[in-house]
């Protein structure tokens with residue numbers, strides 16, 4: 001079930017370094033939210049803070065709140081592993097387990113979550129997830145082949161299948177198409193448009209046409225200089241960001257005048 005995420009006054013640190021400052025934003029369910037901005041402005045850091053993925057780095061921490069449908073994801077009694085189960089992530093480079101079969105890649109997260117699963121149940125999840133990732137027809141006759149035997153675009157769809165197999169509420173995607181050719185990129189974009197019926201999707205992208213094509217809302221991050229924290233400068237409907245943004249910095253960035 002897709003869920004709404006409310007972020008308030010979020011500061012994100014790596015040790016003493018304040019990487020992202022003062023982000024407040026409401027991310028709508030069943031929609032795609034794109035995050036754009038120049039290199040180093042904190043897009044990935046912010047994305048990872050949504051499912052507490054940045055915490056795997058020692059010294060990384062946040063101040064402020066991230067609330068998903070009323071649940072404070074940084075609450076004292078909240079297990080970050082549970083948060084990551086509810087909020088899945090797809091990375092820039094497809095990262096299937098290379099020697100594991102296609103089938104086992106898809107079901108890997110479910111096996112971690114529940115040790116005992118009937119074969120028929122696992123078969124259903126694998127088929128449903130691969131269909132959901134628009135990959136079933138291409139791989140149904142070779143599910144026992146290694147994940148690494150697929151093309152880059154297929155591997156990325158395999159990673160999406162693995163992410164949706166555990167039925168998360170939210171999918172975070174960190175430049176999911178940057179390693180892919182234009183045809184595979186369009187396949188992933190079509191897939192995102194289908195998946196937003198079921199999931200809340202947040203995507204970091206350097207490709208502004210992609211943000212314009214797929215997202216309903218866009219956030220523009222920027223920073224004042226090296227060593228300065230990144231900030232969310234503008235958050236608006238995507239059509240407005242690309243036609244009539246509120247901030248001059250947004251306009252300069254999207255028109256290619258900097259960044």
Ligand SMILES: Nc1ncnc2c1ncn2[C@@H]1O[C@H](COP(=O)(O)OP(=O)(O)OP(=O)(O)O)[C@@H](O)[C@H]1O
Nearest residue numbers: 014017019037038039040041042043044045046057
């Ligand atoms: N593991 C880390 N340890 C310390 N600082 C980090 C770490 N990861 C990122 N940073 C710093 O945090 C800031 C934000 O980086 P981040 O990767 O979030 O930016 P970004 O907007 O996603 O950049 P890009 O578009 O190049 O991927 C940068 O100054 C970066 O150097």
